[in-house]
Amino acid sequence: MVTDLPQRPAAGRRAAVIPPELRTALATLATADELLVATDFDGVMAPLVQRAEDARPLPESAAALRALAEVPHTSTALISGRALASLRHAASPEPETLLVGSHGAETWTGPNAEPLQLTPVQAALLARARQAVASVVDASPGCRLEDKPAGVVLHTRGAPDDVASAAVDAARGRLGELDGVQVTDGKRVLEASVVHSNKGEGIRALRELTGASAVLFAGDDVTDEHGFAALQRGDVGIKVGPGATAAGFRVDSPADFAEVLTHLLQLRRAAVEN
Structure with a gap:
């Protein structure tokens, strides 16, 4: 369990964006037979903003997630507290990217997915x-x-x-x-x-749907702790930003997480091609 961010280095000295132990974990993760890359949106793919409707993913993160979806034996997903309509508007996900919205109450797993119906x-x-x-x-x-x-x-x-x-x-x-x-x-x-659900349930459902043998999940909020708790041995959980967490790894910001995704993309491509 990670508790909080370490002190930043003195001016002029920048800590490594991807900690060495996370690099090692990503290298192992990239060799999974079936990989699921799932991430929260606000505060992870996109910086937090005053008005939720103004949020947009960082270009580097969007490009990396899009490219990961094209790698064989690799699935991608956005798991967000946003309603699906809001998530689609802000994230503009590729058709291949699976969506879990409203903390798990709404899901989109393809053209035949049933919309949420309340009793x-x-x-x-x-x-x-x-x-x-x-x-x-x-x-x-x-x-x-x-x-x-x-x-x-x-x-x-x-x-x-x-x-x-x-x-x-x-x-x-x-x-x-x-x-x-x-x-x-x-x-x-x-x-x-009025629908009892959480991001952990979303991850478990996506793992079963995709047949993933390993999962990466990244989040920044207390609502993401259910997701980290659902991870299994060999999975990688990444907390973005400060705060106590059950995630095994941490990076400072959405910009740093963009580098994580880009690095994982390189590793995954190499692993699948070999």
């Missing part, structure tokens, strides 16, 4: 959850509400810290009164969902 009970519960969050947003300047197919999200990134904290507490209290609502914390967000 009447779930739809009624979602309406109540939305009303609870909307009432908090109305009383909290700088906060906003996002609708998802299976949930509703309180965004506090645009609010002062004290307003954000009070809004999260109020929303959590009101949502806690609704039996059957799953509440998930993230970076300046609080999400309520």
